[in-house]
Amino acid sequence: MFDDATLLEAVPGAESVLAQCIGRCSAWIDLTGMAASTGGDGTPGADAVDGISEHRPSGRALALLQSALDAKASRDIRLLYVTQGLETPGVSAPVGAHAPAASGADGERVNLAGAARAALYRLLQSEYRGLTSCHADLDPAVREDAELAAVIHRELGDESGEAEVCYRAGVRHAPVLEESAPVAARTVRPVFADVEVLLVTGGTRGLGLLCARHLVEHYGVRRLVLTGREALPPRARWTDVDACPPPVREKIDAVLELEAHGVEVRVLALPLDRADEVAAGIATIEATLGRVTGVIHAAGLVDTRNPAFVRKPVPDIARVVSPKIEGTRNLLTALDARSLRFAVLFSSVSGAVPTLGVGQSDYAMGNAFMDYFARAHAADLPITSVQWPSWQEAGFGEVTNQAYTDTGLLSITNAEGLAFLDEILAVWRGPVVMPVRVDAGLFDRGAAAGRASGAPAVPAPRTPATAAATAPVTASVPVAAPAPTADGPLVRRLTDFLGGTFEGQLKLKPGQLDAETSYADYGADSILLAQVLQQIRQRLDVRLDPSTLLEYPTLSELATWLLNTYPTEIAARLGDEPQRARPDEETAEGVDGKRPGAPEDGPLAASPAPRRTRCPDRTGLPRARGGCRGRGRRWARHGRRVIGMACRLPGAPDVDAYWDLLSQGRSAVREVPTSRWGRPTGFYAGLIDDVFGFDPGYFMLHAEDAAPWIPRPWCCWRRASRPSTTPGTGSGSWTAPVRVCTSAPAAAAGPTTPSSARRATRS
Numbered sequence: 219m220f221d222d223a224t225l226l227e228a229v230p231g232a233e234s235v236l237a238q239c240i241g242r243c244s245a246w247i248d249l250t251g252m253a254a255s256t257g258g259d260g261t262p263g264a265d266a267v268d269g270i271s272e273h274r275p276s277g278r279a280l281a282l283l284q285s286a287l288d289a290k291a292s293r294d295i296r297l298l299y300v301t302q303g304l305e306t307p308g309v310s311a312p313v314g315a316h317a318p319a320a321s322g323a324d325g326e327r328v329n330l331a332g333a334a335r336a337a338l339y340r341l342l343q344s345e346y347r348g349l350t351s352c353h354a355d356l357d358p359a360v361r362e363d364a365e366l367a368a369v370i371h372r373e374l375g376d377e378s379g380e381a382e383v384c385y386r387a388g389v390r391h392a393p394v395l396e397e398s399a400p401v402a403a404r405t406v407r408p409v410f411a412d413v414e415v416l417l418v419t420g421g422t423r424g425l426g427l428l429c430a431r432h433l434v435e436h437y438g439v440r441r442l443v444l445t446g447r448e449a450l451p452p453r454a455r456w457t458d459v460d461a462c463p464p465p466v467r468e469k470i471d472a473v474l475e476l477e478a479h480g481v482e483v484r485v486l487a488l489p490l491d492r493a494d495e496v497a498a499g500i501a502t503i504e505a506t507l508g509r510v511t512g513v514i515h516a517a518g519l520v521d522t523r524n525p526a527f528v529r530k531p532v533p534d535i536a537r538v539v540s541p542k543i544e545g546t547r548n549l550l551t552a553l554d555a556r557s558l559r560f561a562v563l564f565s566s567v568s569g570a571v572p573t574l575g576v577g578q579s580d581y582a583m584g585n586a587f588m589d590y591f592a593r594a595h596a597a598d599l600p601i602t603s604v605q606w607p608s609w610q611e612a613g614f615g616e617v618t619n620q621a622y623t624d625t626g627l628l629s630i631t632n633a634e635g636l637a638f639l640d641e642i643l644a645v646w647r648g649p650v651v652m653p654v655r656v657d658a659g660l661f662d663r664g665a666a667a668g669r670a671s672g673a674p675a676v677p678a679p680r681t682p683a684t685a686a687a688t689a690p691v692t693a694s695v696p697v698a699a700p701a702p703t704a705d706g707p708l709v710r711r712l713t714d715f716l717g718g719t720f721e722g723q724l725k726l727k728p729g730q731l732d733a734e735t736s737y738a739d740y741g742a743d744s745i746l747l748a749q750v751l752q753q754i755r756q757r758l759d760v761r762l763d764p765s766t767l768l769e770y771p772t773l774s775e776l777a778t779w780l781l782n783t784y785p786t787e788i789a790a791r792l793g794d795e796p797q798r799a800r801p802d803e804e805t806a807e808g809v810d811g812k813r814p815g816a817p818e819d820g821p822l823a824a825s826p827a828p829r830r831t832r833c834p835d836r837t838g839l840p841r842a843r844g845g846c847r848g849r850g851r852r853w854a855r856h857g858r859r860v861i862g863m864a865c866r867l868p869g870a871p872d873v874d875a876y877w878d879l880l881s882q883g884r885s886a887v888r889e890v891p892t893s894r895w896g897r898p899t900g901f902y903a904g905l906i907d908d909v910f911g912f913d914p915g916y917f918m919l920h921a922e923d924a925a926p927w928i929p930r931p932w933c934c935w936r937r938a939s940r941p942s943t944t945p946g947t948g949s950g951s952w953t954a955p956v957r958v959c960t961s962a963p964a965a966a967a968g969p970t971t972p973s974s975a976r977r978a979t980r981s
Contacts, residue, residue: 251332626661
């Protein structure tokens with residue numbers, strides 16, 4: 219099958235070997251997921267996990283993979299990640315029974331050695347065009363190297379597009395979603411005794427805090443431990459303005475509210491990635507507060523700075539997966555399994571559906587690990603990993619991008635999410651559950667579980683339906699991206715303009731930008747894309763939302779969408795009319811999409827590969843689905859243009875107030891109020907009201923991501939600056955506050971909807 223093969227070990231110096239051979243490589247086989255430690259009886263240990271770190275084999279393997287994909291610009295390569303004994307095909311515990319789901323069909327122990335990276339190889343073919351990727355789990359009963367090699371050889375030649383397969387007893391399995399039947403009888407909620415403790419990680423805000431409040435109100439919790447990344451100030455300083463900026467104040471208010479309900483609350487800054495500190499923290503809790511009997515593990519992080527996998531530094535990947543991998547292991551190792559009523563892990567559909575992991579591969583990896591961990595330990599712990607979908611209100615807010623809506627998954631309200639949590643706590647449905655509300659006309663359980671066929675060609679009416687599943691993975695078929703046709707001066711001018719604009723900002727040589735490669739692959743970040751977007755707006759005189767370059771992440775997709783949405787405007791600016799396609803021409807339909815997180819998650823996500831379909835279009839280009847097709851024509855027909863203007867200045871919260879201030883000749887200089895610096899100063903200045911005010915949406919941040927960081931630069935400015943106006947004067951020079959905005963990753967939540975489903979397999 220191959221003319222040559224190179225053995226590449228994940229050790230220092232491997233990069234030089236890789237550089238010599240990657241250009242001619244057509245396949246990449248990663249066997250590091252098979253390197254499991256064994257127990258005393260020779261069987262794989264369930265906790266033989268190689269966590270992600272730049273100094274561990276897994277981290278070095280990730281760095282080599284990034285180097286390979288970065289060096290092989292054409293990306294015409296087959297990626298195969300091999301594990302042995304990770305999956306549990308054929309295991310389906312009855313609803314309500316706590317069955318030994320940690321064993322596979324023949325009772326073999328789950329081997330978690332490769333669990334940290336399985337999701338990555340499932341989603342890479344959705345993030346990068348040209349390559350195919352798959353996770354193959356081999357039969358742990360097979361010990362002969364020749365037999366294992368034969369299976370790997372067959373998978374390298376597979377063209378089915380499956381993102382995950384599993385071999386047992388010579389049979390090739392692929393994952394499917396199995397819907398769980400609703401519970402017939404009404405169940406009774408478990409009630410906490412006064413001495414029992416509930417532990418919620420990530421519990422000082424977002425979904426963790428929401429669930430903590432719910433269990434206090436409806437489950438009788440009277441002893442509560444909330445953990446977060448940052449410690450609260452000492453209680454004696456909770457009324458100190460300097461010690462308690464608004465985000466901290468919100469956390470304090472939440473604690474006081476819980477305490478007002480008669481709850482004893484402890485708030486800990488617990489580093490979940492440090493096993494010794496987690497163990498010490500749990501020991502202190504149980505010695506001073508009581509036995510922990512319930513756990514909700516909602517802690518998580520996302521990386522919004524580097525969506526593309528090839529641009530994610532391994533230390534950043536390690537930081538994002540740490541709460542999910544090390545945090546899960548350390549937390550549940552430190553707890554007494556015999557005392558636990560439940561341990562609920564907050565996972566996400568991003569770890570189960572490859573197209574939803576695009577642009578957040580590290581977050582998907584961490585969530586998928588929790589799913590595998592729950593399956594491996596379901597015989598020993600009352601554990602459930604919940605693959606949440608998008609929440610409309612809590613967490614990071616509702617996900618509305620095309621990639622998410624194309625799956626047929628719907629967002630859930632807080633009430634729906636908490637109702638799902640109640641059902642999960644009341645009746646055990648299996649170690650992994652995906653509670654989802656779906657659009658019955660779009661949702662395809664087969665496609666969501668890894669079939670390459672995709673969604674139905676003609677969707678049924680959009681009627682919301684309810685379903686639930688414990689399925690793990692899905693797959694998508696890599697298809698070449700649509701490209702503009704070469705004929706037509708307007709097409710060429712638009713493509714040349716866009717290409718020149720991007721190449722100028724990216725410091726590339728003319729013609730170096732590939733029309734089918736994501737901007738993120740060239741190192742484009744949110745700041746650079748904002749600059750490009752502004753140049754396109756000015757040159758073409760069209761309205762573009764900040765998400766446009768996320769929805770259409772390649773030059774060809776962007777040109778397609780622009781010509782279909784603003785044909786008249788572009789023709790007027792570039793001096794030609796769009797060319798009509800001949801009726802017999804075949805064009806492609808591009809599916810725009812961006813990663814699910816981001817709402818909150820932030821800027822820049824690569825899109826899943828689009829599907830091809832025959833669809834003639836008036837421009838001769840592939841027609842992009844979604845967006846606001848026809849809006850440009852409607853505006854042009856009525857001769858209208860919309861110009862937006864906004865500001866917030868001293869003495870003027872908006873444009874109208876600022877005009878009134880200028881036209882009336884009033885001064886915005888006033889005495890600095892006591893609330894500004896916490897004490898009277900006698901100084902005068904031009905001050906903006908609500909100094910902590912901030913518009914996260916403009917910077918493509920979620921409000922919860924931005925909140926913890928807003929006061930810090932302001933406090934630095936406050937200590938370094940002084941108003942230059944002398945007391946009692948109304949003129950002269952004055953200093954107005956300058957707000958510095960920084961963005962950084964913050965905790966992440968997950969996505970999903972009702973009933974329940976369990977993992978099944980098909981051969």
